[in-house]
Amino acid sequence: MPRPLPSQGLAIGDLAARTGLAVSAIRFYETHGILAPVRNAGGHRRYARSDIRRLSFAMAAQKLGLPLAEIAGHLKDLPPDRAISQADWTRISRDLRAGIDARIAALTRLRDKLDGCIGCGCLSLDRCALYNPDDARADEGPGPVLLERD
Amino acid sequence: MPRPLPSQGLAIGDLAARTGLAVSAIRFYETHGILAPVRNAGGHRRYARSDIRRLSFAMAAQKLGLPLAEIAGHLKDLPPDRAISQADWTRISRDLRAGIDARIAALTRLRDKLDGCIGCGCLSLDRCALYNPDDARADEGPGPVLLERD
């Protein structure tokens, strides 16, 4: 049972166990500025307790659709030794809510267009509402957004 | 002005001009089973008019969030020489609508959870509703789903 003294900090495996993340993911996040652990004499990473919260924040923000670069942007404004406070979270989460609302609105517009298209079947590049650019952003993104079929 | 006889079929550049797609994208789609053009004596691809419609369908389906593999799946059920009919489109688009509805519902649930979290700020891995697995699918996908900030 790994039970390091608090003074030594947490090992990466402990942090992985507590957050449910893979060790490799935590290291990856470090290269992207989410965390900045100190090293012990042997070169191993040692984490503060506040890092659990940084990762919690990152995981929550990812579920809300933020790319890692943005998450890192929010986190680098905070002192590395300080955990995310309630005030931080409230401030940030209000922004996120606006983003979700916009996505819902875009999807709803898309659905309405599709309703108009069912039974039409024209798919005309000139006339079909589906090609209208204003909804193009709704579903794009680096990769496909899977329809939930599970 | 490239104006090939209909008997020769369309060149890839013509198809690109008519659909707005890049030539490279059309070739890429071919490798993924969306199209299967014939070749002329010199080895150049020649497309039928119905291929414009196949690409239109693919573009519309992509806006609805389908990955290329699924689009190819729908298209390979149809004879290569036949264009997408209205009946095809109606059948398929009803499925797609259900998928969009599900995505909207998932995002709405996520938003409601976030509302419960604003002002709470706990981000507790045990208790926070944001970590509840049933919404995890809503935003995952190969890459991040950008919040629309444009």
Added chain:
DNA sequence: CCTTGATCTGAAGTGCGCTTGAGAAATTAC
């Protein structure tokens, strides 16, 4: 002390949807 197990680094691989580039051959415009 010694053996497990955890951790280290850096490079490469994955999946999706493409684009870019090189070098050659075909086609078209004049």
Added chain:
DNA sequence: GTAATTTCTCAAGCGCACTTCAGATCAAGG
């Protein structure tokens, strides 16, 4: 007939979020 344009193939690169692997070092339990 020649020059300009298009097309050809194949390989590699990109962006995102990671994982996997190899080979070496470090830490901890008995």
